Amino acid sequence: MKAKQPLRQRIVIAFVLMTLLISAGFSIGIVQIVYLVEEHLVTEEMHSRLQAAMDALGTGRAPALDSDQQLFTDSTPQLLPPLEFARVGKGFSEVVSGEQAFYAYKINRDGFAYILVEDQQEFEAREQLLFDGVLIGFVASLLIAWILGELVAKRVMQPVVSLADEVRTGSTAGGKERLAKDYADDEVGRLAAAFDDTLEQLGRSLEREKLFIGDVSHELRTPLMVIGTSCELLAGSHGLDAKQRAQLERIRRASEDMLELVKTLLLLARERSDNDGGHSLVSLAAAVGEQNAIWSAQFTARGIDYRCVVESPDPGQYQSTFLRTVISNLLRNALHYTDQGGVRLVLYRGGFRVEDTGPGIAPEQYAHVFRPFQRGSHARGEGLGLGLSLVKRICEHQGWGIRVLPGEPRGCVFQVDFSAK
Numbered sequence: 213m214k215a216k217q218p219l220r221q222r223i224v225i226a227f228v229l230m231t232l233l234i235s236a237g238f239s240i241g242i243v244q245i246v247y248l249v250e251e252h253l254v255t256e257e258m259h260s261r262l263q264a265a266m267d268a269l270g271t272g273r274a275p276a277l278d279s280d281q282q283l284f285t286d287s288t289p290q291l292l293p294p295l296e297f298a299r300v301g302k303g304f305s306e307v308v309s310g311e312q313a314f315y316a317y318k319i320n321r322d323g324f325a326y327i328l329v330e331d332q333q334e335f336e337a338r339e340q341l342l343f344d345g346v347l348i349g350f351v352a353s354l355l356i357a358w359i360l361g362e363l364v365a366k367r368v369m370q371p372v373v374s375l376a377d378e379v380r381t382g383s384t385a386g387g388k389e390r391l392a393k394d395y396a397d398d399e400v401g402r403l404a405a406a407f408d409d410t411l412e413q414l415g416r417s418l419e420r421e422k423l424f425i426g427d428v429s430h431e432l433r434t435p436l437m438v439i440g441t442s443c444e445l446l447a448g449s450h451g452l453d454a455k456q457r458a459q460l461e462r463i464r465r466a467s468e469d470m471l472e473l474v475k476t477l478l479l480l481a482r483e484r485s486d487n488d489g490g491h492s493l494v495s496l497a498a499a500v501g502e503q504n505a506i507w508s509a510q511f512t513a514r515g516i517d518y519r520c521v522v523e524s525p526d527p528g529q530y531q532s533t534f535l536r537t538v539i540s541n542l543l544r545n546a547l548h549y550t551d552q553g554g555v556r557l558v559l560y561r562g563g564f565r566v567e568d569t570g571p572g573i574a575p576e577q578y579a580h581v582f583r584p585f586q587r588g589s590h591a592r593g594e595g596l597g598l599g600l601s602l603v604k605r606i607c608e609h610q611g612w613g614i615r616v617l618p619g620e621p622r623g624c625v626f627q628v629d630f631s632a633k
């Protein structure tokens with residue numbers, strides 16, 4: 213899954229970014245307009261002030277000026293302009309003299325220049341006040357956008373969050389009620405309806421699969437038991453030679469194995485809670501004893517040295533069908549894939565391992581061999597590649613750990629730990 217910010221955070225970011233762009237645009241616009249309007253107003257005001265002052269000078273009156281304004285003209289020796297103002301052009305201009313800035317307005321009349329000069333300080337103070345206001349407005353709008361974004365995101369995401377919760381708890385608890393009824397007919401409502409349909413389909417196919425396994429397992433049990441008892445009856449009758457008895461014994465053992473397998477499949481198809489009581493438990497030593505009786509002869513028949521070693525006794529009791537299936541599958545593989553050398557079944561407190569001297573398994577295939585219908589490069593005979601996948605599923609079901617390790621000096625080791633999880 214891609215690492216991304218949560219949806220809620222992205223909504224807030226979008227809100228803040230949008231407000232940032234809009235209020236930055238507005239702020240820049242306000243500043244530009246203020247500059248334009250100010251220049252226009254100052255020009256107008258200074259023009260009329262200068263006209264009035266010139267008129268006053270013409271009639272010999274003292275011109276009426278503000279304290280931050282000064283009048284210069286070369287028509288009167290007392291009012292001669294200093295050098296920095298004497299050079300200004302006609303109309304409005306700005307003059308910087310030392311640390312101070314001035315507005316200047318110049319009119320030529322009757323061959324004389326009249327210049328009105330005004331200190332900019334007051335305007336600048338007002339301007340600064342306005343810019344401070346714009347800045348505060350800008351920051352405040354971002355803050356409000358962030359708070360609003362949080363509120364809106366919470367509200368928008370609330371149905372999605374509660375739908376996710378319901379899907380999680382509803383699906384694990386096998387909830388039967390429809391989710392869509394709690395939501396408006398909008399995008400989230402449609403999503404809930406889609407979940408309803410998918411969960412319904414999933415539930416139906418799970419139910420079908422369970423029923424199928426249950427039916428198959430149940431229906432197979434009776435004919436298998438018939439085969440088993442018929443074998444026993446036949447074995448009791450006279451007139452069978454040693455070879456025929458051996459064949460009969462093989463049929464009986466195979467039907468017993470099948471019966472075990474059917475039980476295992478039936479148990480695996482059920483939920484864990486169904487499985488906690490009512491099934492026989494067995495110790496590791498007892499289960500291994502049974503399996504030794506089945507497999508030793510087959511190892512000997514193939515000239516493989518088979519040994520069962522108890523490093524330390526295990527006190528636990530385990531679900532007998534599962535434990536037998538795991539041990540027999542691992543021993544069957546060891547028998548199947550080892551041509552010479554030995555196989556050891558080592559028991560210790562908390563688990564056991566099957567070591568062989570066969571061709572071994574390449575480390576990159578370790579995960580692969582536990583998948584269903586996957587056979588490794590050393591596959592032999594007519595297997596389906598299901599043995600280890602069944603073993604793995606049983607171990608997961610029972611909370612046991614299973615892993616494969618390289619053998620010493622060759623072969624491989626399958627190790628089962630009862631308390632791995």
Ligand SMILES: Nc1ncnc2c1ncn2[C@@H]1O[C@H](COP(=O)(O)OP(=O)(O)OP(=O)(O)O)[C@@H](O)[C@H]1O
Pocket residue numbers: 545546549568570571572573581582586587588589590591592594595596597598599600601624
């Ligand atoms: N002891 C072993 N030594 C070497 N390779 C093994 C051993 N056990 C399993 N494998 C490899 O792992 C693959 C998967 O084993 P698994 O028992 O699942 O299937 P299978 O033995 O091929 O068929 P099935 O068990 O269904 O009859 C095998 O095909 C084989 O290549």
Ligand SMILES: [Mg+2]
Pocket residue numbers: 541544545595598599600
């Ligand atoms: Mg196998």
